[in-house]
Amino acid sequence: MSAPPDAAFAALADGTRWKVLVRIGREPASASALARELPVSRQAIVKHLEVLAAAGLVFSQRRGREVVHVAVGERLSALGRDLDRIGQGWDDRLAVLKEAAEGG
């Protein structure tokens, strides 16, 4: 199958968002906490978390007056395995093309 939801890619494509994801993968944190660590406003963080949540990449949990977020690896792993598999298939065709190029 070659239909990985580009939505997931879009979620991972942004540098800041990736940092956020990696950070909360290392240890859960609130939006405010993340905003203190990264050079962007809390609102920016919130938006990133929303995108990541929509992509099923983060799990959020209200802890008192805070909302703690943590990265969910399941989706990422699944996506990763898909990519790996897809890439395998491509390389077969690539070999053929390169061969043809060299041969004539």
Next chain:
Amino acid sequence: MSAPPDAAFAALADGTRWKVLVRIGREPASASALARELPVSRQAIVKHLEVLAAAGLVFSQRRGREVVHVAVGERLSALGRDLDRIGQGWDDRLAVLKEAAEGG
């Protein structure tokens, strides 16, 4: 390792670009040929191919007056394996958090 592969993600994030990539993964094609198949101009295709090439995801070969492009799976597979691995690590932490949430 959680190296920022956001460059590769950015290349994969766009829907049209992904279609192009999948298409030339199935079989090599020129920009003009792709432009005929997809609902975008040749120039748009060319730009996508440039982005993909910059990400090391396509291999281009001049064949007479045409330039044939084909998808390279190697990078994609490597990226996929990275994602899988990273995701694994996250899920460990996630388990801890969820446990704490349920426990109190």
Next chain:
DNA sequence: CCCTGATGCAACCGTGGGGTTGCACAGGAG
């Protein structure tokens, strides 16, 4: 040689998305 079709380059356009600021509201800590 001449016509056709593929590529290359450049200018231009519109939208989306990342980022910000401001403000109102809620819930602990003292």
Next chain:
DNA sequence: CTCCTGTGCAACCCCACGGTTGCATCAGGG
């Protein structure tokens, strides 16, 4: 009760990016 701090919502800004059009160029085929 009263601060302090974390969240939520909304309006707004700006630039990168996907896409287009136009034109010049180059390589094969008849």
